[in-house]
């Protein structure tokens with residue numbers, strides 16, 4: 193069974209995000225980027241499924257500019273067999289990404305499409321769902337456990353009430369939650385080997401997709417800075433302070 | 441316990457993707473191409489990406505870059521802001537200071553033709569050039585030890601991953617790889633931890649003065665556009681450090697880049713004598729001086745970091761080659777402290793090292809002999825000439841202080857062209873300069889105002905430093921009892937203050953006092969390894985990828 197995994201290049205989670213002074217977005221120049229952590233989890237899951245023998249081939253896909261090759265090399269070091277770079281230097285919105293990924297799933301005839309439940313830069317939490325919808329296949333989102341059983345996937349999701357277990361027919365889209373697994377360390381020999389694995393480059397047009405801009409970002413602003421707290425010594429003082437703020 | 445390690449062989453392994461290491465890597469490939477030969481070159485970098493651990497001023501002199509890539513402009517090197525004006529101030533107190541008339545500025549401090557840059561971004565660009573030339577660069581992997589067989593350096597071992605704090609193997613334990621090479625170029629920057637071992641093991645410093653160091657603290661600010669003057673360079677000496685005395689020396693800088701970005705920093709000589717001195721707090725109060733404050737007021741601080749510098753210059757430089765390897769850049773000590781510039785000299789030394797290595801390899805050498813061609817080429821280069829002219833600056837400052845020393849230096853640079861017929865020496869290593877706490881005065885630092893000056897923890901946060909928590913502490917104490925038993929009574933344990941990241945704390949009361957090491961906060965500046973009076977702290981590389989994540993430092 194072939195698995196397709198999408199990997200997005202995002203500003204690294206360690207970086208303290210800075211909003212550009214003109215409010216047009218966040219500073220990305222000279223800032224460290226890495227693979228979206230939820231996509232690392234998706235990669236790890238695919239590799240584990242391959243180690244179990246359920247998945248036979250893993251194809252990593254990314255959409256973006258030249259620098260995205262780094263992200264694909266990381267995916268290849270994780271254990272992807274090959275990679276597809278959908279090259280485009282413009283802004284990629286979730287619907288465009290979903291259309292391109294859906295086209296890639298079709299082209300590759302993949303049985304399983306794995307992606308992060310959300311990307312940590314835009315937090316849209318839309319792409320996986322839209323891919324499923326565009327392909328008219330089943331989806332299991334926010335997976336915290338995945339088991340493949342013949343032509344079915346059994347997916348556990350953490351919901352407010354506890355655990356929910358879904359059974360979906362393959363092909364299906366599975367989006368990964370934080371607790372699905374802990375991605376492995378990349379080993380230097382694997383990173384070295386990844387440099388030699390093949391990357392196929394295609395354009396959005398090759399996949400029959402036109403980049404649309406359905407959503408326009410009008411302004412980006414940093415959260416208001418927290419005002420200084422006060423130290424209270426007794427519970428009475430605390431009650432007073434809360435009353436003073438009209439909170440009690 | 442012996443472990444199976446994967447092995448890769450290269451012609452050359454370079455340790456450290458700073459200006460020295462990356463210039464060496466590029467030069468090796470250029471030389472190989474000229475000779476129509478293949479040389480395999482591998483670079484390891486402990487930062488999570490190239491540039492993540494680079495911290496510099498930086499006013500950049502493009503001399504070495506012009507030689508390495510004459511077409512750097514077309515290739516898009518990030519040199520965007522030429523220096524437009526140079527101001528030098530002598531700060532006489534927290535309120536006062538005077539600007540040095542241009543006539544009295546020593547020649548070494550003239551900056552026409554130089555650029556204000558982010559050295560981290562220049563390194564990212566150099567890394568790209570090196571990869572385009574065919575070098576393999578592996579960020580996130582630290583060289584932990586040199587492989588030495590029969591007295592010959594045969595490469596390095598990369599640090600292990602997946603070891604617990606207690607030293608046990610986690611399920612995902614991965615032993616570090618051996619990267620073997622005919623020649624290994626060590627370019628770890630100031631106080632390289634392998635460089636330090638090699639200097640000791642091969643006695644490379646037996647004919648050199650002790651190395652001298654400073655700690656540089658730096659912040660990046662976005663300032664009010666009305667106060668922004670792109671290309672302005674402001675250097676200062678004196679307050680909060682000594683102007684006339686010699687017990688706490690150093691200098692300050694403030695550079696205006698592009699996009700309302702201003703770099704501000706203070707370099708404190710690690711030869712200071714008062715154990716109560718805190719370089720971090722000196723820096724915070726320095727920013728309150730009206731000359732500096734005027735630019736920062738109304739702005740926002742966006743980044744913080746610190747890094748040691750090597751300032752001993754030529755007199756302190758150890759031998760640069762040993763069987764199988766060489767030292768380059770600040771690992772060797774090529775910084776020109778009279779100019780506070782070490783980037784172009786690091787690049788040049790990396791290039792010279794690479795030329796010597798490439799020539800030897802092309803001639804069929806196997807790396808077992810010491811590469812004497814490196815020192816010969818170095819002596820014949822402009823780098824040697826430049827460092828020779830500046831060799832007296834540090835010792836003169838240590839002896840006479842900033843003001844008088846500055847005057848003597850002016851005479852040497854502007855009248856003797858840097859060639860006084862005599863050489864000054866400074867033979868006291870920086871870890872021996874502290875006076876006992878009992879003979880020293882406590883320093884009462886002002887509380888941070890949260891606008892211009894800040895506390896340590898919120899500062900460290902802005903370095904985006906991060907280490908896997910469950911791993912062996914990478915700040916090793918040779919004797920764990922020394923901090924409390926010796927350093928505390930004698931010097932009030934100065935690590936609490938010289939560490940710019942708040943790593944060291946003395947906690948508990950009375951007889952329950954203990955020395956706590958918050959290793960995750962470390963920003964890899966190396967100050968503790970240098971300044972601990974007992975030389976009891978040994979900095980080793982933590983798990984690869986750990987440490988600060990500097991963006992545009």
Ligand SMILES: Cc1cc2nc3c(=O)[nH]c(=O)nc-3n(C[C@H](O)[C@H](O)[C@H](O)COP(=O)(O)OP(=O)(O)OC[C@H]3O[C@@H](n4cnc5c(N)ncnc54)[C@H](O)[C@@H]3O)c2cc1C
Pocket residue numbers: 310
């Ligand atoms: C990292 C992270 C941490 C989080 N932490 C918390 C937390 O601590 N506490 C917490 O409460 N939540 C938390 N959330 C949010 C929570 O987990 C869910 O994301 C959220 O409740 C939305 O649910 P959903 O994804 O199923 O939404 P979707 O199904 O995508 O629905 C989106 C919206 O559509 C509407 N909608 C959907 N179905 C119906 C329906 N049948 N009838 C009417 N309206 C409908 C609702 O307005 C709903 O909010 C967190 C989310 C993330 C990503």
Ligand SMILES: Cc1cc2nc3c(=O)[nH]c(=O)nc-3n(C[C@H](O)[C@H](O)[C@H](O)COP(=O)(O)OP(=O)(O)OC[C@H]3O[C@@H](n4cnc5c(N)ncnc54)[C@H](O)[C@@H]3O)c2cc1C
Pocket residue numbers: 455456457458459460461484485486487491493494495496497498499500501559581582583584627628629630632633634655656657658705707746747748749768769770771775780781782783784786981
């Ligand atoms: C505050 C400050 C201001 C300065 N101002 C200026 C200025 O204005 N102009 C100027 O020209 N110079 C300036 N310098 C000096 C200049 O930054 C240094 O001289 C220069 O960076 C030295 O280059 P390098 O390549 O030798 O070492 P570094 O720049 O220190 O690079 C060493 C690299 O090696 C990596 N490394 C170290 N050990 C290992 C290991 N064991 N394994 C893997 N990787 C490792 C490090 O992470 C780092 O990336 C300043 C320095 C400071 C601290």
Ligand code: SF4
Pocket residue numbers: 915938939940941942943961962963964965966967968969979
């Ligand atoms: S622990 Fe040492 S190397 Fe780390 S930040 Fe503190 S002084 Fe610098």
